Every structure is written in structure tokens, then in C-alpha cells.
Amino acid sequence: MQNVKKINWGILGLGNIAHKFAEDLILVDDAKIISVASSSIDRAKIFSKKFKVKNSYDSYQKLINDKEIDVIYIASINTLHIEWTIKSLEKGKAVLCEKPLAMNPADVKKMIATSIKNNVFLMEALWSRFNPSISKVKELIDNGLIGEVKYIYSEFSFLLKKMNKKHRLLDPKKGPGSLVDIGIYPIFLSYLLLGKPKDVVAKAHYFNNKADIQISMIFHYQNAQSVMYSGIVNNSDNGAKICGTKGEIYLNSRWHETDSFILVNEMEKQIFEIPKKGRGYTHEIEEVNKCLKKNKIESSLWSHKNSYELSQLINQIRISSNQ
Numbered sequence: 001m002q003n004v005k006k007i008n009w010g011i012l013g014l015g016n017i018a019h020k021f022a023e024d025l026i027l028v029d030d031a032k033i034i035s036v037a038s039s040s041i042d043r044a045k046i047f048s049k050k051f052k053v054k055n056s057y058d059s060y061q062k063l064i065n066d067k068e069i070d071v072i073y074i075a076s077i078n079t080l081h082i083e084w085t086i087k088s089l090e091k092g093k094a095v096l097c098e099k100p101l102a103m104n105p106a107d108v109k110k111m112i113a114t115s116i117k118n119n120v121f122l123m124e125a126l127w128s129r130f131n132p133s134i135s136k137v138k139e140l141i142d143n144g145l146i147g148e149v150k151y152i153y154s155e156f157s158f159l160l161k162k163m164n165k166k167h168r169l170l171d172p173k174k175g176p177g178s179l180v181d182i183g184i185y186p187i188f189l190s191y192l193l194l195g196k197p198k199d200v201v202a203k204a205h206y207f208n209n210k211a212d213i214q215i216s217m218i219f220h221y222q223n224a225q226s227v228m229y230s231g232i233v234n235n236s237d238n239g240a241k242i243c244g245t246k247g248e249i250y251l252n253s254r255w256h257e258t259d260s261f262i263l264v265n266e267m268e269k270q271i272f273e274i275p276k277k278g279r280g281y282t283h284e285i286e287e288v289n290k291c292l293k294k295n296k297i298e299s300s301l302w303s304h305k306n307s308y309e310l311s312q313l314i315n316q317i318r319i320s321s322n323q
């Protein structure tokens with residue numbers, strides 16, 4: 001077999017998502033996890049043993065000092081994204097940072113400015129953008145298969161059984177709320193297909209007046225509307241539909257990580273089944289590797305501007321839901 005030039009990855013913060021991401025990363029031919037860092041050295045060592053990682057660190061600083069690393073995947077809590085993204089970029093390390101990139105547009109702007117200043121790659125890990133079914137849906141819509149999009153419905157919710165105030169989704173110190181963690185996906189879908197809306201309306205319920213636990217949102221466009229929901233107080237089927245003047249697309253559950261959808265229009269009813277590689281994180285990893293090999297500092301599929309505008313939309317929703 002031909003030798004493939006590997007991109008060396010480091011992982012910062014070894015919680016739930018870091019494990020899932022690593023399981024996918026080992027499926028990508030030109031990617032290798034070379035180092036990991038955790039606040040707990042035991043956690044780092046267990047992780048390294050599982051994924052055959054060379055270096056285990058007990059501090060994030062040691063990870064960003066590691067000269068062998070090309071790119072760092074930031075998988076820590078939301079409120080730490082800005083600090084470790086900026087520190088990594090300043091050390092010349094490319095960054096794939098978990099969503100939301102930061103807690104507000106001003107911080108996203110600072111992260112982007114650091115990427116540009118240091119000429120180092122930065123991307124938000126908005127993995128649904130690289131999901132093969134979602135890419136195909138966008139292509140079909142761009143080619144007019146359902147006519148002009150008039151209405152989108154999408155949701156993401158699950159039931160968090162114990163409302164523990166220390167939970168990442170409820171603790172104000174950890175960047176909580178359903179909106180930034182899972183509501184970001186329905187917002188992304190509307191933004192991907194219809195861009196920035198004219199008006200935003202939202203209503204939410206809160207835990208301790210701080211973390212939104214359910215939120216309903218409407219994006220009002222010139223000629224269309226998008227209705228979105230996220231919440232951690234109920235389960236749901238987590239589907240999405242996109243309805244146009246000539247047909248509809250129904251994304252199967254859970255739509256943000258789907259591997260199938262149905263196209264219904266005047267001509268046909270067609271089921272598309274497009275398997276993901278692994279859980280689907282492989283596709284964003286491949287995109288990062290591709291960009292790094294081309295010396296790019298951003299992806300054209302999920303650009304700096306896209307992350308900034310997404311963050312602005314989240315901010316508009318926050319303002320509307322607090323009124």
C-alpha cells in the first residue's frame with residue numbers, strides 16, 4: 001500500500017465527544033492522533049491506551065507546546081473554546097474547535113482575527129455541514145428540484161433526566177443551554193439553505209433564569225419562514241423538512257446526522273440512502289486535512305464568515321427570547 005502523508009492531530013479535553021471523534025479519526029487514512037491532554041493524567045493515559053496515542057499530557061499548555069502536532073481538536077466545555085483556540089493559533093497550531101465556536105459574536109471575531117494574523121487554519125466543528133446527505137440535499141435544492149424554498153421545520157431535543165445544576169448544559173460557567181448546544185443545528189440548516197433572515201422571533205423557558213431548557217424560534221425571510229425548536233425537557237423524533245413550491249425533502253431522524261432522506265416532487269418520490277463513514281465526524285476531519293494540505297486558513301464549506309454569522313443569529317435569538 002502507498003504511504004499516505006499523515007496529519008498529526010492533538011485532542012484537548014477528553015470528555016464524551018472526544019471519544020466519539022477519536023473513534024472516527026482512526027478511520028481517516030491521512031489522520032493520526034499523536035497527543036492528547038486532559039485535566040486528569042489518568043484520563044489522558046486511559047484515552048491514549050485505547051487509541052494508541054504517543055503522548056499523554058496533564059495540561060492543555062503542554063499539548064499546544066508539542067512541536068509534532070499539526071492541528072488541535074478542541075473538545076472542552078464551551079466557555080473554554082476561545083482561550084484555547086487563541087493560544088493554539090498563536091503557537092502556529094491549526095484548530096478544529098467544537099461548536100459553538102464561542103459564546104458570542106465578539107469572541108468569534110477575536111478567534112478569526114487570530115487565525116488571520118497568524119495565518120493558521122481555524123474551523124468550527126459544525127460536522128453536519130459535511131454530512132453527505134445534507135450536502136446532497138443542498139445540491140438538489142440549489143438545482144431547483146423542489147422549486148423555491150418556502151418553509152423549513154427542524155428540531156433537536158432530548159430529555160435530560162436529571163436537572164443537576166452542575167451539568168454542562170445547565171451550569172452558567174460551562175456555556176449552558178439547549179440553544180448553543182443543539183439549537184445550533186436547526187439554525188445552521190436554515191442559514192445553510194436560506195441565509196440570514198430579515199427578522200428573528202424566539203421564546204424560551206429557563207433553568208434558574210440562566211440556561212434555556214426549551215426554545216422555539218422563527219426566522220422570517222423575505223419570501224419564506226423557518227420554524228425551529230431545541231430543548232432538553234422532552235424527547236422527539238428530531239426530523240426536519242424543507243418544503244418548496246415544487247416539492248419537499250424529508251430528512252430522516254436524527255436529521256443533523258442522517259444517512260437518508262426522501263425527495264417528493266411533481267415527478268417522483270425518491271429515497272436517498274447515503275451512508276456516512278463512521279459516526280460522521282470523519283467528513284469534517286477529511287475537510288480539515290484537505291485544507292491543511294492546501295495551506296488554507298479556512299474551509300470554503302464552513303468558513304470564518306459562516307461561523308461569525310451563525311453566532312450573530314444565536315445572539316439575535318437570545319435577545320428576542322429574553323424580551
Ligand SMILES: NC(=O)c1ccc[n+]([C@@H]2O[C@H](COP(=O)([O-])OP(=O)(O)OC[C@H]3O[C@@H](n4cnc5c(N)ncnc54)[C@H](OP(=O)(O)O)[C@@H]3O)[C@@H](O)[C@H]2O)c1
Pocket residue numbers: 012013014015016017018037038039040043075076077078080098099100125127168174180181
Ligand atoms: N459535535 C457533536 O456532535 C457534539 C456532541 C456533544 C458535544 N459537543 C461539543 O463538545 C464540547 C464538549 O462536550 P462533551 O459532551 O464532550 O462534554 P463533557 O463530556 O462534559 O466533556 C467536556 C470536557 O471539557 C473539559 N473541561 C475543562 N474544564 C472543565 C470544567 N470546568 N468542567 C467540566 N469539564 C471541563 C474536560 O476535559 P478534561 O478534564 O479531560 O480536560 C471534560 O471532559 C462542547 O463544546 C459541546 O458543545 C459536540
